[in-house]
Amino acid sequence: MASSLREVLNSGKFVVTGEIGPPKGTNLENMLHHIDLLKDKVDGLNVTDNQSSVMRYPSIATTIIIKERGGEPVLQMTCRDRNRMALESELLFAYTRGISTVLALTGDSIRVGDHKEAKGVFDLDSVQLIKMIRLMESGKDLGGNELDGAIEFCVGATVTPEANPIEPQLMKFEKKIEAGAEFFQTQAVYDLDKFRKFTEYARQFDVKILAGIVLLVSAGMARYMNANVPGISVPKELIDEMAGVPKGKGNALKKGIEIAGRMIRELKDDAVCDGVHIMAIGKEEVVPDILAAAGMA
Amino acid sequence: MKTITEQKPIEEIQDLLEQDRKVYIIGCGTCATMCHTGGVAEVLEMKKQLEEAGKEVVGWMVIPTACDDLTGDALRENAEVIEEADAILVMACAFGSQTVASFAEPLSKPAYPALNTLFIGKEGAEFAVFSEVCQQCGECLLGYTGGICPVTMCSKGLLNGPCGGTNDGKCEEDPEKDCAWTLIYNRLEKLGRLDLMRRYYAPRNHQKVQRPGRFVVQIEERSQE
Numbered sequence: 001m002a003s004s005l006r007e008v009l010n011s012g013k014f015v016v017t018g019e020i021g022p023p024k025g026t027n028l029e030n031m032l033h034h035i036d037l038l039k040d041k042v043d044g045l046n047v048t049d050n051q052s053s054v055m056r057y058p059s060i061a062t063t064i065i066i067k068e069r070g071g072e073p074v075l076q077m078t079c080r081d082r083n084r085m086a087l088e089s090e091l092l093f094a095y096t097r098g099i100s101t102v103l104a105l106t107g108d109s110i111r112v113g114d115h116k117e118a119k120g121v122f123d124l125d126s127v128q129l130i131k132m133i134r135l136m137e138s139g140k141d142l143g144g145n146e147l148d149g150a151i152e153f154c155v156g157a158t159v160t161p162e163a164n165p166i167e168p169q170l171m172k173f174e175k176k177i178e179a180g181a182e183f184f185q186t187q188a189v190y191d192l193d194k195f196r197k198f199t200e201y202a203r204q205f206d207v208k209i210l211a212g213i214v215l216l217v218s219a220g221m222a223r224y225m226n227a228n229v230p231g232i233s234v235p236k237e238l239i240d241e242m243a244g245v246p247k248g249k250g251n252a253l254k255k256g257i258e259i260a261g262r263m264i265r266e267l268k269d270d271a272v273c274d275g276v277h278i279m280a281i282g283k284e285e286v287v288p289d290i291l292a293a294a295g296m297a
Numbered sequence: 298m299k300t301i302t303e304q305k306p307i308e309e310i311q312d313l314l315e316q317d318r319k320v321y322i323i324g325c326g327t328c329a330t331m332c333h334t335g336g337v338a339e340v341l342e343m344k345k346q347l348e349e350a351g352k353e354v355v356g357w358m359v360i361p362t363a364c365d366d367l368t369g370d371a372l373r374e375n376a377e378v379i380e381e382a383d384a385i386l387v388m389a390c391a392f393g394s395q396t397v398a399s400f401a402e403p404l405s406k407p408a409y410p411a412l413n414t415l416f417i418g419k420e421g422a423e424f425a426v427f428s429e430v431c432q433q434c435g436e437c438l439l440g441y442t443g444g445i446c447p448v449t450m451c452s453k454g455l456l457n458g459p460c461g462g463t464n465d466g467k468c469e470e471d472p473e474k475d476c477a478w479t480l481i482y483n484r485l486e487k488l489g490r491l492d493l494m495r496r497y498y499a500p501r502n503h504q505k506v507q508r509p510g511r512f513v514v515q516i517e518e519r520s521q522e
Contacts, residue, residue, distance in 0.1 A: 084500060107453075108462060108469065111469075112470070123503070125460075127458070128456070131497070163463070163464075165482070167482060171495060175458060230461065230462055
Protein backbone atom coordinates (compact mmCIF):
# COMPACT_ATOMS: atom_id res chain seq x y z
CA MET A 1 0.00 0.00 0.00
CA ALA A 2 1.50 3.33 -1.12
CA SER A 3 1.86 6.18 1.39
CA SER A 4 -0.25 9.24 0.79
CA LEU A 5 1.41 12.00 -1.17
CA ARG A 6 1.03 14.38 1.78
CA GLU A 7 3.04 12.01 3.98
CA VAL A 8 5.78 11.78 1.37
CA LEU A 9 5.79 15.56 0.80
CA ASN A 10 6.24 16.13 4.52
CA SER A 11 8.84 13.39 4.96
CA GLY A 12 11.68 15.46 3.53
CA LYS A 13 12.25 12.92 0.75
CA PHE A 14 12.82 14.26 -2.79
CA VAL A 15 9.40 13.56 -4.30
CA VAL A 16 8.81 12.16 -7.78
CA THR A 17 5.41 12.14 -9.40
CA GLY A 18 4.41 10.98 -12.84
CA GLU A 19 1.45 11.44 -15.10
CA ILE A 20 -1.14 9.19 -16.68
CA GLY A 21 -3.15 10.45 -19.64
CA PRO A 22 -6.39 8.45 -19.97
CA PRO A 23 -7.30 7.14 -23.44
CA LYS A 24 -9.85 8.48 -25.86
CA GLY A 25 -12.17 5.48 -25.73
CA THR A 26 -12.66 2.38 -23.66
CA ASN A 27 -9.50 0.50 -24.57
CA LEU A 28 -7.59 0.83 -21.31
CA GLU A 29 -4.85 -1.67 -22.11
CA ASN A 30 -2.07 0.83 -22.78
CA MET A 31 -2.99 2.98 -19.79
CA LEU A 32 -3.07 -0.03 -17.44
CA HIS A 33 0.35 -1.04 -18.69
CA HIS A 34 1.69 2.46 -17.90
CA ILE A 35 0.09 2.44 -14.45
CA ASP A 36 1.66 -0.92 -13.63
CA LEU A 37 5.01 0.19 -14.98
CA LEU A 38 5.14 3.41 -12.94
CA LYS A 39 3.08 2.87 -9.78
CA ASP A 40 5.97 1.57 -7.66
CA LYS A 41 8.59 3.88 -9.13
CA VAL A 42 6.94 7.23 -8.28
CA ASP A 43 5.32 8.73 -5.20
CA GLY A 44 2.19 9.79 -7.03
CA LEU A 45 0.51 9.46 -10.40
CA ASN A 46 -1.40 12.48 -11.69
CA VAL A 47 -4.36 11.74 -13.87
CA THR A 48 -5.15 14.45 -16.38
CA ASP A 49 -8.73 15.72 -16.66
CA ASN A 50 -9.76 15.94 -20.32
CA GLN A 51 -6.29 17.30 -20.96
CA SER A 52 -5.95 20.10 -23.51
CA SER A 53 -9.76 20.18 -23.66
CA VAL A 54 -9.75 16.83 -25.47
CA MET A 55 -12.55 14.53 -24.27
CA ARG A 56 -11.16 11.33 -22.73
CA TYR A 57 -11.78 8.53 -20.22
CA PRO A 58 -12.45 10.25 -16.87
CA SER A 59 -9.79 11.32 -14.43
CA ILE A 60 -11.81 10.14 -11.40
CA ALA A 61 -12.27 6.63 -12.81
CA THR A 62 -8.57 6.36 -13.58
CA THR A 63 -7.57 7.42 -10.07
CA ILE A 64 -9.68 4.57 -8.68
CA ILE A 65 -8.01 2.12 -11.05
CA ILE A 66 -4.59 3.34 -9.89
CA LYS A 67 -5.67 2.91 -6.28
CA GLU A 68 -6.93 -0.62 -6.97
CA ARG A 69 -3.59 -1.52 -8.54
CA GLY A 70 -1.65 -0.27 -5.52
CA GLY A 71 -0.54 3.15 -6.75
CA GLU A 72 -1.00 6.61 -5.24
CA PRO A 73 -3.22 8.70 -7.51
CA VAL A 74 -3.50 12.47 -7.80
CA LEU A 75 -6.91 13.54 -9.07
CA GLN A 76 -6.60 16.48 -11.46
CA MET A 77 -9.76 18.57 -11.46
CA THR A 78 -10.36 21.43 -13.85
CA CYS A 79 -13.13 24.03 -13.67
CA ARG A 80 -13.80 23.85 -17.39
CA ASP A 81 -16.29 21.01 -17.63
CA ARG A 82 -18.26 21.07 -14.35
CA ASN A 83 -20.08 23.65 -12.30
CA ARG A 84 -19.63 23.91 -8.53
CA MET A 85 -22.25 21.26 -7.77
CA ALA A 86 -20.66 18.68 -10.07
CA LEU A 87 -17.20 19.41 -8.64
CA GLU A 88 -18.51 19.10 -5.09
CA SER A 89 -20.27 15.80 -5.65
CA GLU A 90 -17.22 14.40 -7.41
CA LEU A 91 -15.08 15.39 -4.41
CA LEU A 92 -17.47 13.51 -2.10
CA PHE A 93 -17.18 10.46 -4.32
CA ALA A 94 -13.37 10.70 -4.58
CA TYR A 95 -13.02 10.92 -0.81
CA THR A 96 -15.17 7.85 -0.19
CA ARG A 97 -13.06 5.89 -2.67
CA GLY A 98 -9.84 6.65 -0.84
CA ILE A 99 -8.47 9.30 -3.21
CA SER A 100 -6.41 11.59 -0.99
CA THR A 101 -4.83 14.16 -3.31
CA VAL A 102 -6.43 16.66 -5.66
CA LEU A 103 -4.69 19.00 -8.09
CA ALA A 104 -6.93 22.04 -8.63
CA LEU A 105 -6.69 23.62 -12.08
CA THR A 106 -8.53 26.23 -14.11
CA GLY A 107 -8.47 24.06 -17.24
CA ASP A 108 -7.47 24.85 -20.80
CA SER A 109 -9.67 26.85 -23.10
CA ILE A 110 -12.38 24.92 -24.96
CA ARG A 111 -11.03 26.48 -28.16
CA VAL A 112 -7.76 24.53 -28.04
CA GLY A 113 -9.49 21.15 -27.77
CA ASP A 114 -11.51 18.71 -29.86
CA HIS A 115 -15.02 19.92 -28.92
CA LYS A 116 -14.71 23.48 -30.11
CA GLU A 117 -18.43 24.22 -29.82
CA ALA A 118 -18.82 23.04 -26.20
CA LYS A 119 -19.66 25.39 -23.35
CA GLY A 120 -16.67 26.25 -21.18
CA VAL A 121 -18.16 26.21 -17.69
CA PHE A 122 -15.64 28.04 -15.45
CA ASP A 123 -18.28 28.51 -12.75
CA LEU A 124 -15.28 28.56 -10.38
CA ASP A 125 -11.65 29.44 -10.95
CA SER A 126 -8.72 27.48 -9.50
CA VAL A 127 -8.42 29.69 -6.40
CA GLN A 128 -12.13 29.33 -5.67
CA LEU A 129 -11.90 25.56 -6.21
CA ILE A 130 -9.09 25.25 -3.65
CA LYS A 131 -11.05 27.35 -1.18
CA MET A 132 -14.18 25.28 -1.79
CA ILE A 133 -12.29 22.06 -0.96
CA ARG A 134 -11.13 23.59 2.33
CA LEU A 135 -14.69 24.71 3.07
CA MET A 136 -16.00 21.19 2.44
CA GLU A 137 -13.35 19.88 4.83
CA SER A 138 -14.99 22.02 7.50
CA GLY A 139 -18.25 20.20 6.85
CA LYS A 140 -20.09 22.69 4.64
CA ASP A 141 -20.78 22.95 0.93
CA LEU A 142 -20.62 26.08 -1.19
CA GLY A 143 -24.35 26.60 -0.80
CA GLY A 144 -23.78 26.94 2.97
CA ASN A 145 -25.39 23.58 3.75
CA GLU A 146 -24.12 21.04 6.30
CA LEU A 147 -22.48 17.91 4.92
CA ASP A 148 -23.29 14.56 6.51
CA GLY A 149 -19.65 13.48 6.51
CA ALA A 150 -16.93 15.85 5.32
CA ILE A 151 -13.95 15.33 3.04
CA GLU A 152 -10.20 15.66 3.48
CA PHE A 153 -7.62 16.12 0.76
CA CYS A 154 -4.04 17.08 0.18
CA VAL A 155 -4.54 19.94 -2.28
CA GLY A 156 -2.09 20.94 -4.97
CA ALA A 157 -2.06 23.59 -7.66
CA THR A 158 0.08 24.77 -10.55
CA VAL A 159 2.33 27.74 -11.24
CA THR A 160 4.28 28.96 -14.27
CA PRO A 161 7.63 30.26 -12.97
CA GLU A 162 8.69 31.62 -16.36
CA ALA A 163 5.46 33.34 -17.37
CA ASN A 164 5.72 36.71 -19.04
CA PRO A 165 4.74 38.98 -17.37
CA ILE A 166 5.48 37.08 -14.15
CA GLU A 167 3.97 39.45 -11.55
CA PRO A 168 0.27 38.62 -12.14
CA GLN A 169 1.14 34.88 -12.06
CA LEU A 170 2.96 35.21 -8.75
CA MET A 171 0.06 37.15 -7.32
CA LYS A 172 -2.21 34.27 -8.24
CA PHE A 173 0.32 31.77 -6.84
CA GLU A 174 0.10 33.58 -3.50
CA LYS A 175 -3.70 33.61 -3.66
CA LYS A 176 -3.67 29.84 -4.21
CA ILE A 177 -1.47 29.44 -1.13
CA GLU A 178 -3.80 31.61 0.94
CA ALA A 179 -6.75 29.56 -0.32
CA GLY A 180 -5.07 26.41 1.00
CA ALA A 181 -2.76 24.87 -1.61
CA GLU A 182 -0.11 22.66 -0.01
CA PHE A 183 2.04 21.86 -3.00
CA PHE A 184 2.67 23.15 -6.51
CA GLN A 185 3.58 21.48 -9.74
CA THR A 186 5.26 23.90 -12.11
CA GLN A 187 5.08 24.33 -15.84
CA ALA A 188 8.02 22.58 -17.53
CA VAL A 189 11.35 24.10 -16.52
CA TYR A 190 14.55 23.93 -18.56
CA ASP A 191 16.50 26.97 -17.42
CA LEU A 192 17.53 25.95 -13.93
CA ASP A 193 19.13 29.31 -13.09
CA LYS A 194 15.81 31.06 -13.67
CA PHE A 195 14.04 28.31 -11.76
CA ARG A 196 16.36 28.75 -8.78
CA LYS A 197 15.29 32.40 -8.61
CA PHE A 198 11.68 31.31 -8.43
CA THR A 199 12.26 28.76 -5.69
CA GLU A 200 14.27 31.32 -3.69
CA TYR A 201 11.18 33.53 -3.78
CA ALA A 202 8.80 30.63 -3.10
CA ARG A 203 10.76 29.47 -0.07
CA GLN A 204 9.13 32.16 2.09
CA PHE A 205 5.84 30.23 1.84
CA ASP A 206 4.97 26.99 3.57
CA VAL A 207 4.41 25.00 0.38
CA LYS A 208 6.21 22.24 -1.48
CA ILE A 209 7.40 22.86 -5.03
CA LEU A 210 7.65 20.08 -7.60
CA ALA A 211 9.50 21.14 -10.73
CA GLY A 212 7.78 20.20 -13.98
CA ILE A 213 9.99 17.99 -16.14
CA VAL A 214 8.87 17.47 -19.72
CA LEU A 215 10.93 14.99 -21.67
CA LEU A 216 12.48 16.49 -24.82
CA VAL A 217 12.35 14.09 -27.76
CA SER A 218 13.81 16.34 -30.47
CA ALA A 219 15.20 19.80 -31.11
CA GLY A 220 12.05 20.48 -33.16
CA MET A 221 9.86 19.78 -30.14
CA ALA A 222 11.88 22.27 -28.09
CA ARG A 223 11.53 24.95 -30.77
CA TYR A 224 7.82 24.22 -31.10
CA MET A 225 7.27 24.62 -27.35
CA ASN A 226 9.25 27.85 -27.29
CA ALA A 227 7.01 29.25 -30.02
CA ASN A 228 3.67 27.86 -28.87
CA VAL A 229 3.50 26.86 -25.23
CA PRO A 230 2.99 29.69 -22.71
CA GLY A 231 5.63 29.87 -20.00
CA ILE A 232 8.02 27.33 -21.54
CA SER A 233 11.41 28.45 -22.71
CA VAL A 234 14.04 25.92 -23.65
CA PRO A 235 17.49 27.59 -23.63
CA LYS A 236 19.48 27.59 -26.86
CA GLU A 237 22.21 25.37 -25.37
CA LEU A 238 19.69 22.58 -24.76
CA ILE A 239 18.23 22.92 -28.26
CA ASP A 240 21.76 22.73 -29.69
CA GLU A 241 22.49 19.71 -27.53
CA MET A 242 19.38 17.96 -28.89
CA ALA A 243 20.17 19.03 -32.46
CA GLY A 244 23.76 17.79 -32.19
CA VAL A 245 22.75 14.18 -31.65
CA PRO A 246 23.97 11.83 -34.45
CA LYS A 247 21.13 10.63 -36.69
CA GLY A 248 19.87 7.19 -35.81
CA LYS A 249 16.87 5.53 -34.25
CA GLY A 250 16.41 6.41 -30.60
CA ASN A 251 19.42 8.72 -30.30
CA ALA A 252 17.40 11.89 -29.73
CA LEU A 253 15.19 10.14 -27.19
CA LYS A 254 18.29 8.88 -25.39
CA LYS A 255 19.64 12.43 -25.27
CA GLY A 256 16.28 13.73 -23.96
CA ILE A 257 16.37 11.11 -21.20
CA GLU A 258 19.93 12.13 -20.35
CA ILE A 259 18.98 15.84 -20.16
CA ALA A 260 15.90 15.15 -18.01
CA GLY A 261 17.94 12.91 -15.71
CA ARG A 262 20.68 15.51 -15.44
CA MET A 263 18.21 18.26 -14.52
CA ILE A 264 16.50 16.09 -11.88
CA ARG A 265 19.86 15.17 -10.38
CA GLU A 266 20.89 18.83 -10.13
CA LEU A 267 17.54 19.87 -8.60
CA LYS A 268 17.85 17.07 -6.07
CA ASP A 269 21.54 17.38 -5.21
CA ASP A 270 21.30 21.15 -4.72
CA ALA A 271 17.93 20.89 -2.94
CA VAL A 272 16.53 23.51 -5.31
CA CYS A 273 12.98 22.26 -4.79
CA ASP A 274 11.06 19.50 -3.02
CA GLY A 275 10.71 17.16 -5.96
CA VAL A 276 9.81 16.78 -9.60
CA HIS A 277 6.69 16.07 -11.60
CA ILE A 278 7.66 14.15 -14.74
CA MET A 279 5.45 14.59 -17.79
CA ALA A 280 6.60 12.11 -20.41
CA ILE A 281 3.60 12.86 -22.69
CA GLY A 282 3.19 9.60 -24.60
CA LYS A 283 6.63 8.25 -23.63
CA GLU A 284 5.69 6.88 -20.21
CA GLU A 285 7.74 3.77 -21.02
CA VAL A 286 10.99 5.66 -20.49
CA VAL A 287 10.18 7.25 -17.11
CA PRO A 288 12.18 4.50 -15.32
CA ASP A 289 15.12 5.32 -17.63
CA ILE A 290 14.84 9.03 -16.70
CA LEU A 291 14.92 8.10 -13.03
CA ALA A 292 17.93 5.85 -13.66
CA ALA A 293 19.68 8.72 -15.47
CA ALA A 294 18.95 10.88 -12.42
CA GLY A 295 20.55 8.27 -10.20
CA MET A 296 17.25 7.57 -8.51
CA ALA A 297 16.39 4.09 -9.77
CA MET B 298 -23.67 50.76 -26.78
CA LYS B 299 -24.82 48.97 -29.87
CA THR B 300 -26.21 45.55 -30.52
CA ILE B 301 -23.64 43.85 -32.73
CA THR B 302 -25.04 41.57 -35.41
CA GLU B 303 -23.89 39.44 -38.32
CA GLN B 304 -25.96 38.18 -41.23
CA LYS B 305 -27.00 34.54 -41.11
CA PRO B 306 -25.78 32.33 -43.98
CA ILE B 307 -28.14 32.78 -46.95
CA GLU B 308 -28.83 29.01 -46.86
CA GLU B 309 -30.27 29.36 -43.36
CA ILE B 310 -32.41 32.34 -44.44
CA GLN B 311 -33.72 30.33 -47.38
CA ASP B 312 -34.49 27.45 -45.04
CA LEU B 313 -36.46 29.79 -42.77
CA LEU B 314 -38.41 31.04 -45.80
CA GLU B 315 -38.90 27.54 -47.21
CA GLN B 316 -42.72 27.70 -47.13
CA ASP B 317 -42.98 31.36 -48.18
CA ARG B 318 -42.79 32.81 -51.67
CA LYS B 319 -43.66 36.48 -51.03
CA VAL B 320 -41.43 38.31 -48.59
CA TYR B 321 -41.47 41.74 -46.93
CA ILE B 322 -38.07 42.92 -45.64
CA ILE B 323 -37.55 45.17 -42.61
CA GLY B 324 -34.17 46.74 -41.82
CA CYS B 325 -33.14 48.89 -38.87
CA GLY B 326 -31.66 52.39 -39.01
CA THR B 327 -29.70 52.16 -35.75
CA CYS B 328 -27.37 49.33 -34.67
CA ALA B 329 -27.82 47.12 -37.74
CA THR B 330 -27.12 50.08 -40.04
CA MET B 331 -23.90 50.81 -38.12
CA CYS B 332 -22.87 47.16 -38.36
CA HIS B 333 -23.72 47.11 -42.08
CA THR B 334 -26.08 44.24 -41.54
CA GLY B 335 -29.50 45.87 -41.80
CA GLY B 336 -29.21 49.28 -43.45
CA VAL B 337 -30.66 50.30 -46.82
CA ALA B 338 -27.75 48.85 -48.81
CA GLU B 339 -27.98 45.46 -47.05
CA VAL B 340 -31.78 45.34 -47.40
CA LEU B 341 -31.50 45.99 -51.15
CA GLU B 342 -28.78 43.32 -51.48
CA MET B 343 -31.01 40.86 -49.62
CA LYS B 344 -33.91 41.77 -51.91
CA LYS B 345 -31.73 40.98 -54.93
CA GLN B 346 -30.55 37.66 -53.51
CA LEU B 347 -34.06 36.55 -52.60
CA GLU B 348 -35.36 37.50 -56.06
CA GLU B 349 -32.55 35.51 -57.65
CA ALA B 350 -33.62 32.58 -55.49
CA GLY B 351 -37.15 32.83 -56.91
CA LYS B 352 -38.85 34.79 -54.15
CA GLU B 353 -41.00 37.85 -54.69
CA VAL B 354 -40.13 40.81 -52.47
CA VAL B 355 -43.42 42.66 -52.14
CA GLY B 356 -41.89 45.60 -50.26
CA TRP B 357 -39.31 46.75 -47.75
CA MET B 358 -38.56 49.48 -45.26
CA VAL B 359 -35.81 50.51 -42.87
CA ILE B 360 -37.38 51.44 -39.53
CA PRO B 361 -35.37 54.14 -37.67
CA THR B 362 -35.13 52.00 -34.52
CA ALA B 363 -36.71 48.59 -34.97
CA CYS B 364 -36.76 47.75 -31.27
CA ASP B 365 -38.94 50.80 -30.48
CA ASP B 366 -42.71 50.65 -30.05
CA LEU B 367 -43.02 52.95 -33.08
CA THR B 368 -42.34 49.78 -35.07
CA GLY B 369 -46.01 48.98 -34.41
CA ASP B 370 -47.05 52.19 -36.19
CA ALA B 371 -44.69 51.47 -39.09
CA LEU B 372 -46.22 48.03 -39.53
CA ARG B 373 -49.77 49.38 -39.36
CA GLU B 374 -49.00 52.13 -41.90
CA ASN B 375 -47.63 49.54 -44.31
CA ALA B 376 -50.18 46.88 -43.47
CA GLU B 377 -51.63 46.82 -46.95
CA VAL B 378 -48.34 45.81 -48.58
CA ILE B 379 -47.33 43.52 -45.71
CA GLU B 380 -50.68 41.72 -46.05
CA GLU B 381 -49.54 40.57 -49.51
CA ALA B 382 -46.46 38.85 -48.07
CA ASP B 383 -46.26 35.30 -46.73
CA ALA B 384 -43.52 36.29 -44.26
CA ILE B 385 -41.47 39.18 -42.91
CA LEU B 386 -37.68 38.97 -42.94
CA VAL B 387 -36.16 41.16 -40.21
CA MET B 388 -32.66 42.53 -40.69
CA ALA B 389 -32.33 43.83 -37.15
CA CYS B 390 -31.00 42.48 -33.86
CA ALA B 391 -32.91 39.94 -31.76
CA PHE B 392 -34.62 42.81 -29.93
CA GLY B 393 -35.84 44.28 -33.24
CA SER B 394 -36.85 40.84 -34.48
CA GLN B 395 -38.90 40.17 -31.36
CA THR B 396 -40.55 43.58 -31.60
CA VAL B 397 -41.50 43.05 -35.25
CA ALA B 398 -42.71 39.51 -34.52
CA SER B 399 -45.04 40.70 -31.75
CA PHE B 400 -46.47 43.60 -33.82
CA ALA B 401 -46.87 41.31 -36.85
CA GLU B 402 -48.95 38.81 -34.88
CA PRO B 403 -52.27 40.62 -35.54
CA LEU B 404 -51.47 40.35 -39.26
CA SER B 405 -50.79 36.61 -38.80
CA LYS B 406 -47.45 36.98 -40.50
CA PRO B 407 -44.35 35.15 -39.27
CA ALA B 408 -41.25 37.31 -38.80
CA TYR B 409 -37.89 35.60 -39.32
CA PRO B 410 -34.52 37.02 -38.24
CA ALA B 411 -31.94 37.41 -41.00
CA LEU B 412 -29.24 38.26 -38.46
CA ASN B 413 -27.48 36.61 -35.54
CA THR B 414 -27.11 38.84 -32.50
CA LEU B 415 -23.55 38.55 -31.17
CA PHE B 416 -23.13 40.91 -28.24
CA ILE B 417 -23.71 44.37 -26.85
CA GLY B 418 -20.63 46.32 -27.84
CA LYS B 419 -19.02 49.63 -28.51
CA GLU B 420 -17.09 51.01 -31.43
CA GLY B 421 -13.62 51.81 -30.14
CA ALA B 422 -10.84 53.99 -31.50
CA GLU B 423 -10.59 51.79 -34.56
CA PHE B 424 -13.32 52.55 -37.13
CA ALA B 425 -15.86 49.78 -37.73
CA VAL B 426 -14.36 47.53 -35.04
CA PHE B 427 -16.84 46.67 -32.30
CA SER B 428 -15.95 45.11 -29.00
CA GLU B 429 -18.02 43.60 -26.24
CA VAL B 430 -18.08 45.64 -23.05
CA CYS B 431 -20.59 44.06 -20.68
CA GLN B 432 -22.29 40.72 -20.10
CA GLN B 433 -24.88 42.22 -17.75
CA CYS B 434 -23.91 39.89 -14.90
CA GLY B 435 -25.67 42.06 -12.33
CA GLU B 436 -22.66 42.24 -9.97
CA CYS B 437 -20.44 44.96 -11.44
CA LEU B 438 -16.80 44.34 -10.46
CA LEU B 439 -15.26 47.24 -12.38
CA GLY B 440 -14.41 49.11 -9.16
CA TYR B 441 -12.05 46.30 -8.17
CA THR B 442 -10.49 45.72 -11.55
CA GLY B 443 -9.43 49.16 -12.71
CA GLY B 444 -12.49 49.58 -14.92
CA ILE B 445 -11.64 46.53 -17.09
CA CYS B 446 -14.24 43.76 -16.93
CA PRO B 447 -12.81 40.25 -16.32
CA VAL B 448 -16.22 38.64 -16.78
CA THR B 449 -16.38 39.99 -20.33
CA MET B 450 -12.73 40.41 -21.32
CA CYS B 451 -11.24 37.20 -19.89
CA SER B 452 -12.29 34.32 -22.16
CA LYS B 453 -12.79 32.15 -19.06
CA GLY B 454 -14.37 34.91 -16.98
CA LEU B 455 -11.86 34.33 -14.16
CA LEU B 456 -12.10 36.51 -11.04
CA ASN B 457 -8.83 35.85 -9.21
CA GLY B 458 -6.12 36.53 -11.77
CA PRO B 459 -4.78 35.10 -15.02
CA CYS B 460 -4.75 31.43 -15.98
CA GLY B 461 -1.55 29.65 -16.96
CA GLY B 462 -2.42 29.97 -20.63
CA THR B 463 -1.62 33.65 -20.93
CA ASN B 464 1.54 34.52 -22.83
CA ASP B 465 3.21 37.88 -23.40
CA GLY B 466 0.02 39.63 -22.35
CA LYS B 467 -2.11 37.71 -24.84
CA CYS B 468 -4.90 35.15 -24.44
CA GLU B 469 -4.50 31.38 -24.74
CA GLU B 470 -7.46 31.33 -27.14
CA ASP B 471 -6.14 33.80 -29.63
CA PRO B 472 -2.73 35.49 -29.80
CA GLU B 473 -4.46 38.58 -31.22
CA LYS B 474 -6.56 38.94 -28.09
CA ASP B 475 -5.29 40.75 -24.98
CA CYS B 476 -5.16 38.88 -21.67
CA ALA B 477 -7.70 40.73 -19.52
CA TRP B 478 -5.74 40.04 -16.34
CA THR B 479 -2.53 41.49 -17.75
CA LEU B 480 -4.47 44.64 -18.64
CA ILE B 481 -6.05 44.74 -15.19
CA TYR B 482 -2.67 44.22 -13.52
CA ASN B 483 -1.10 47.07 -15.51
CA ARG B 484 -4.02 49.43 -14.82
CA LEU B 485 -4.10 48.68 -11.09
CA GLU B 486 -0.35 49.07 -10.86
CA LYS B 487 -0.65 52.55 -12.42
CA LEU B 488 -3.42 53.37 -9.97
CA GLY B 489 -1.33 52.11 -7.05
CA ARG B 490 -4.11 49.64 -6.22
CA LEU B 491 -2.56 46.22 -6.72
CA ASP B 492 -3.98 45.41 -3.28
CA LEU B 493 -7.33 45.00 -5.05
CA MET B 494 -5.88 42.20 -7.18
CA ARG B 495 -4.46 40.43 -4.13
CA ARG B 496 -7.94 40.14 -2.65
CA TYR B 497 -9.91 36.94 -2.90
CA TYR B 498 -13.09 37.16 -4.95
CA ALA B 499 -15.77 34.59 -4.17
CA PRO B 500 -17.59 32.64 -6.88
CA ARG B 501 -20.14 34.68 -8.81
CA ASN B 502 -23.85 34.52 -8.11
CA HIS B 503 -25.15 33.27 -11.43
CA GLN B 504 -28.73 33.77 -10.27
CA LYS B 505 -28.27 37.47 -9.54
CA VAL B 506 -30.23 38.25 -12.67
CA GLN B 507 -32.91 35.62 -13.04
CA ARG B 508 -33.42 34.85 -16.71
CA PRO B 509 -35.36 36.18 -18.45
CA GLY B 510 -34.42 39.41 -16.69
CA ARG B 511 -37.30 41.51 -15.36
CA PHE B 512 -37.06 44.70 -13.36
CA VAL B 513 -39.87 46.86 -12.07
CA VAL B 514 -38.97 50.51 -11.49
CA GLN B 515 -40.55 51.73 -8.25
CA ILE B 516 -41.90 55.03 -9.63
CA GLU B 517 -44.41 55.78 -6.88
CA GLU B 518 -41.86 55.49 -4.07
CA ARG B 519 -39.52 57.75 -5.94
CA SER B 520 -42.12 60.55 -6.41
CA GLN B 521 -43.00 60.48 -2.71
CA GLU B 522 -39.44 61.32 -1.66
